[in-house]
Amino acid sequence: MRRTDASVGIGLALLALAVLWTARAFPDVPGQKLGAALLPMIVGAGLLLCALGLIVRSLRGKAYVDEAPRAAAGSEHFGSALVIVGAVLAYLLLSERLGFLLIAPLCLLAVFRALRVGWRPAIGWAIGGTLLVHLAFYKLLRVPLPWGVITPMY
Amino acid sequence: MDAVATAFGLVFQPYVLMVIVLSAIYGLFVGAIPGLTATMATALLVPVTFFMPPVPAVAAIVTATAMAIFSGDIPSALLRMPGTPASAAYTDEAYLLTKKGQAETALGAGLVFSVLGGIFGVLVLIVAAPALAEVALKFSSFEYFWLVMLGFTCAIFIAGRDPLKGMVSLLLGLLISVVGLENPAGAPRYTFGNAELMGGIPLIPLMIGMFAVSEILRYAVVVAKPVMAVDRPFGNVFSGMWTLLKKYPLQLVRGSALGTAVGALPGAGADIAAWMSYAMSKRFSKEPHKFGTGHVEGIVESGAANNAALGGAWIPALVFGIPGDSITAIAIGVLYLKDMNPGPTLFVNNPQNIYAVFIVFILAQLLMLPFGWGVIKVAKQVLRIPAALLMPLILLFCIVGSFAINNSLFGVVVMLAAGIAGFFMERWGFPVAPTILGVVLGTMLEEQFFSSLIKADGNFLVFFERPIAGTLGAVCLLIWLWPLARRLHAGSVRQRPRGGI
Numbered sequence: 001m002r003r004t005d006a007s008v009g010i011g012l013a014l015l016a017l018a019v020l021w022t023a024r025a026f027p028d029v030p031g032q033k034l035g036a037a038l039l040p041m042i043v044g045a046g047l048l049l050c051a052l053g054l055i056v057r058s059l060r061g062k063a064y065v066d067e068a069p070r071a072a073a074g075s076e077h078f079g080s081a082l083v084i085v086g087a088v089l090a091y092l093l094l095s096e097r098l099g100f101l102l103i104a105p106l107c108l109l110a111v112f113r114a115l116r117v118g119w120r121p122a123i124g125w126a127i128g129g130t131l132l133v134h135l136a137f138y139k140l141l142r143v144p145l146p147w148g149v150i151t152p153m154y
Numbered sequence: 155m156d157a158v159a160t161a162f163g164l165v166f167q168p169y170v171l172m173v174i175v176l177s178a179i180y181g182l183f184v185g186a187i188p189g190l191t192a193t194m195a196t197a198l199l200v201p202v203t204f205f206m207p208p209v210p211a212v213a214a215i216v217t218a219t220a221m222a223i224f225s226g227d228i229p230s231a232l233l234r235m236p237g238t239p240a241s242a243a244y245t246d247e248a249y250l251l252t253k254k255g256q257a258e259t260a261l262g263a264g265l266v267f268s269v270l271g272g273i274f275g276v277l278v279l280i281v282a283a284p285a286l287a288e289v290a291l292k293f294s295s296f297e298y299f300w301l302v303m304l305g306f307t308c309a310i311f312i313a314g315r316d317p318l319k320g321m322v323s324l325l326l327g328l329l330i331s332v333v334g335l336e337n338p339a340g341a342p343r344y345t346f347g348n349a350e351l352m353g354g355i356p357l358i359p360l361m362i363g364m365f366a367v368s369e370i371l372r373y374a375v376v377v378a379k380p381v382m383a384v385d386r387p388f389g390n391v392f393s394g395m396w397t398l399l400k401k402y403p404l405q406l407v408r409g410s411a412l413g414t415a416v417g418a419l420p421g422a423g424a425d426i427a428a429w430m431s432y433a434m435s436k437r438f439s440k441e442p443h444k445f446g447t448g449h450v451e452g453i454v455e456s457g458a459a460n461n462a463a464l465g466g467a468w469i470p471a472l473v474f475g476i477p478g479d480s481i482t483a484i485a486i487g488v489l490y491l492k493d494m495n496p497g498p499t500l501f502v503n504n505p506q507n508i509y510a511v512f513i514v515f516i517l518a519q520l521l522m523l524p525f526g527w528g529v530i531k532v533a534k535q536v537l538r539i540p541a542a543l544l545m546p547l548i549l550l551f552c553i554v555g556s557f558a559i560n561n562s563l564f565g566v567v568v569m570l571a572a573g574i575a576g577f578f579m580e581r582w583g584f585p586v587a588p589t590i591l592g593v594v595l596g597t598m599l600e601e602q603f604f605s606s607l608i609k610a611d612g613n614f615l616v617f618f619e620r621p622i623a624g625t626l627g628a629v630c631l632l633i634w635l636w637p638l639a640r641r642l643h644a645g646s647v648r649q650r651p652r653g654g655i
Contacts, residue, residue, distance in 0.1 A: 004582050012322060019329065022344070029339045034607060036339035039600045043328045050322045057318070080374035081577070084549065088367075088570045091553055092563055104550055111546035115374060121543070129547045133554055141205045143558040 009054030012047055019044035083114035099148020100138075104130040161509030165517070170210045174514065177214040178221050178521050182529040185222030186536050187544065188235035189373050192222035192424075196484045197365045198548065200358050201555030208492035208507060213514040215488060219481050220272055220518045223424055223460055224526055227264035227453075228533050231257060240460040243428035243452075250448030261533075262391035263398060263453045265526040267406060271458025272519040274410035275417065275465025279472075280512050282418075283501070286473045289622075290498035295609065296617055298474070298602040300626035302595050305420030305476050307633050309588045312422050317637065319584045327592020328599070330355050336597055338604045350564040357487045359556035359565035360572045360593060364586050365480070366552050367573025370545050372580065391530050398454060405435055405455040413459030417466025421591055423479020424463040431459035465515060472496050472508065476595065480587045483594045 019040055028035030087107040095103045105126040112122035137143040139154070164170070177199065184195035195218050203211035226238030231248035241248075241264075251260040290297075306324055314320035333344045334354030345351040399406070409431045416427040435455035436445045445452055467478025468485070475496035477483035489496050494507055501508055529536070552573075556565035576586050610616040618624040 008582055026343060027339050027341050032608060034338070034604060036337045036341040036343055038604060038607075039328065039337070039596070040332050040343065043325050043332065047322065047325045047329070050318060050325065053318050054322070076375050078375060081371045084371060084374055085570065085574065087549070088553060088566065088573075092566055092570070095563070107553075108546050108550055111549055112542070115542040115545060117540075117542050117546075125543060125547070129550060133547075133550050137554050137558060141202070141558065143554065144561055145554065145557075 003058070005054050005058040009051045009058065011051075012054070013051035016044050016047035016051055019047065080114040084111055087111050095148070096146050097148055099150045100134060100145040101130060101150055102148060104133065157505040158509050160506040161513055164209045164506060164510040165213070165513045170213055173206065173210040173214050174217050174517060174521070177218040178518065178525050181218030181221030182225045182525060183536065184218070185225035185237050186228045186529060186533065187539070187541060188229045188233060188237055189369060189541050190237075190544070190548075191365065191369065192219055192226060192238040192240065193480045193484070194366045194369055195219065195222045196481050197358075197361045198551060198555065200362070200484060200488055201551075201558045203488055204358075204491060204559060208494050209510045209514075211488055211492055212485070212494070212507075212511050215481075215485050216511065216514050217518040217521070220461065220464055220515075221522060221525065223464060224265060224268040224272075224522055225529055227268070227457065228261060228530065229537060231260040231264065232533060232537060240424035240428050240463075242425070243432040243456050243460075246446065247432075247449060247452050250446075251450060251453075252448075254448045256448070256450075258389050258391045259394060259398075259450055260453065261388070261530050262393070262395050263450050264457050265391060265523070265530065266395045266399075267409070267454050267457040268461040268526070269519055269522050270406055271410045271413055272461035272464060272522065273516070274407075274458070275414045275462035276512070276515040276519060277465075278414045278418075278462075279465040279468050279515065283469050283472050283508070286469065287498040287501035290473050291502070293474075293498075294620065294623070295602040295605040296620055296623035297626065298598065299606050299617070300623050300630060301420060301470070301474055301476055302599045302602065303630045304626055305470070305591060305595060306588070307630050308419045308421035309585075309591050310421075311633050311637075312419070312426065314585050314588065316583060320588050323579065323584045323586065324588035324592045327589035327594075328596045330360070330589070330593045331596020331600075337600060350562065355593070356559060356565055356568055357593060358484075358491075358559045359569040361484050361487070361590060362552050362556050363569040363572025363574075364576035364590065366548060367569055368576030368580065368586070370549050370552075371573060371577040373541060373545055388530060388533075391527060398450065402451060402454045405451060406458050408434065408438075409455035409458035410462040413462030414466035416459070417463030417478050418469045420470040420474070420476040420478055421588075423467050423481065423587075424460040425479075427463035427466075428456040428460040431456040461519075468511075468515075472500065472511070473498060475598065477591065480590050483590045486594060 023037045023040035023044060026036035026040065087110045091103055091107050108126035108129055109122055112126060117125070134145060138145045180199070181195055184190045185192055196215055199214055199218055203214050206214070222238055223240050226236055226241035227248060229235045229237040230241045230245040231252045234245060234249040236242040236245045248260040248264065251257070310317050310320035310324060331354070333351055335342055335352050336354060337343060342352060412431050412434060413427040416422050416430060417424065432452045432455065435452045436442050439445065439451055441449070441451070463479070464481070467482045470476045470478050471482040471486055473496070475486060477486050486496055494500060494504065552569060553566055556569035557563060559565050579586055579589070606617065618627050
């Protein structure tokens with residue numbers, strides 16, 4: 001945790017400096033000495049102080065101790081999380097072009113498999129889940145989910 | 155009185171009642187499954203409530219959260235996994251009771267005292283909120299500024315474990331709230347020429363990301379296999395409850411009162427109420443040695459507290475628009491979407507809507523007894539549903555829900571970014587709740603702070619001149635300086651012997 005704290009602190013300090021730097025350009029309210037820069041300046045300064053606090057604290061060897069150490073939970077599957085992020089990205093990039101009814105089951109299938117669900121239930125739930133969500137949101141709530149390459153059926 | 159009659163008319167309609175029943179079942183289900191939290195239940199509900207009139211929309215949120223907070227107790231007792239963080243304080247206690255063969259007592263106490271605590275919280279809400287609204291009508295920017303600061307302070311110093319990291323979370327939330335055109339000068343800030351960012355970061359996709367998507371990612375990374383502690387049909391969960399009630403009336407009242415008070419504090423909610431009550435129960439118990447061995451006293455007190463906190467949390471949310479916890483932060487988002495902008499004027503202009511919310515609160519608590527009994531009956535089946543089947547479906551629901559708020563993929567982008575951010579924040583020990591509070595209250599803080607500064611014209615004492623503002627300000631300063639004072643004191647104690655040598 002100590003090393004993470006220090007690196008996060010450095011990242012936050014850079015972010016804070018960027019905020020402080022960009023906030024200088026924000027205009028004041030006409031006739032006042034204050035304006036749009038007020039809150040970003042305070043946030044930037046606060047973040048910088050906190051970031052320095054984190055760095056100093058981890059250098060001095062004091063660190064926040066996580067009450068529930070993750071290591072106890074056994075092995076971790078980062079690949080699965082990456083598949084989930086990838087599935088959402090694929091939806092973002094392809095949903096307009098392919099249409100909800102094509103992209104959603106593919107995304108679902110990928111995530112089911114990443115969570116180690118067997119092929120058969122995965123395919124069944126991917127198709128069933130897609131139809132259910134489409135029915136609920138497109139038909140009942142009238143959310144314009146994209147049709148893409150499919151000709152609108154209703 | 156007319157308003158009350160109108161309110162009853164608004165609630166007792168087939169459509170609204172159906173919404174209440176469905177969201178009750180939904181809340182019980184989501185709360186009972188470990189990994190799906192009450193906050194997640196609320197966030198996922200928002201895209202659906204988006205399409206409802208105001209009263210059923212708020213009714214859905216109120217009912218689902220009350221049910222989810224109770225049903226979080228079920229996997230606590232059976233799997234030793236809190237269904238929702240508000241149950242975490244007494245998970246071990248409930249599980250040990252189950253291990254001793256008293257699953258009925260653990261679950262029954264969770265249910266009955268949740269209902270009683272919940273009703274207590276609602277009654278306080280009904281009495282306190284309109285009275286507070288009267289006072290709040292006279293509030294100036296100074297009072298609002300200090301109230302927002304008090305909310306931040308509680309979220310960081312009282313609800314959080316590490317104030318420094320809590321502060322970082324809050325500042326990140328404020329930074330998110332800065333994006334867009336909505337500021338005193340009306341200048342675009344951090345919009346990078348993007349038209350979608352002009353309106354700011356959309357709140358609902360942000361919350362869906364932080365509370366639901368991050369949870370799905372966490373589930374995917376860590377795979378824990380729960381073990382069921384009972385393998386026999388349950389007896390009557392209500393038996394023995396009357397005895398408990400007669401044995402622990404003080405604990406019930408104390409838990410309910412503390413829970414409501416903690417809930418009403420802006421920035422602290424059911425989770426922290428349960429922890430504080432459990433500690434208080436142990437501290438004042440006649441049998442403190444029994445705590446941690448499967449003793450029901452702590453469950454009575456903190457089970458009442460976490461449900462009481464729900465009602466309490468709505469007090470600052472409705473009266474000042476300042477959320478008492480993450481759940482009411484989401485609820486405030488819904489109120490704004492529904493043109494029920496929270497604040498004292500809501501009580502003056504639309505009292506029937508407020509009364510309708512109160513009626514729904516009471517209905518939800520009363521429904522909890524039969525529905526809770528039912529869900530305990532089928533608990534073992536519900537807990538056997540593999541979360542791996544649910545998580546992908548929830549993800550799709552998150553995507554479509556985030557899209558539906560503005561019918562724009564930008565919502566999905568925000569959801570994904572917030573989900574990844576929430577995942578890493580939790581992993582690195584940064585609490586998510588202060589961030590949400592910062593996002594929700596950022597605009598209000600800036601507005602009130604800005605006009606206060608202009609009124610003060612360089613004289614900061616003005617911030618403390620009005621009695622209520624002065625008191626709130628003093629309380630904030632006290633909480634901020636307390637750790638420093640304690641450290642100085644500890645330092646002086648430590649240095650004394652050295653000085654003597």
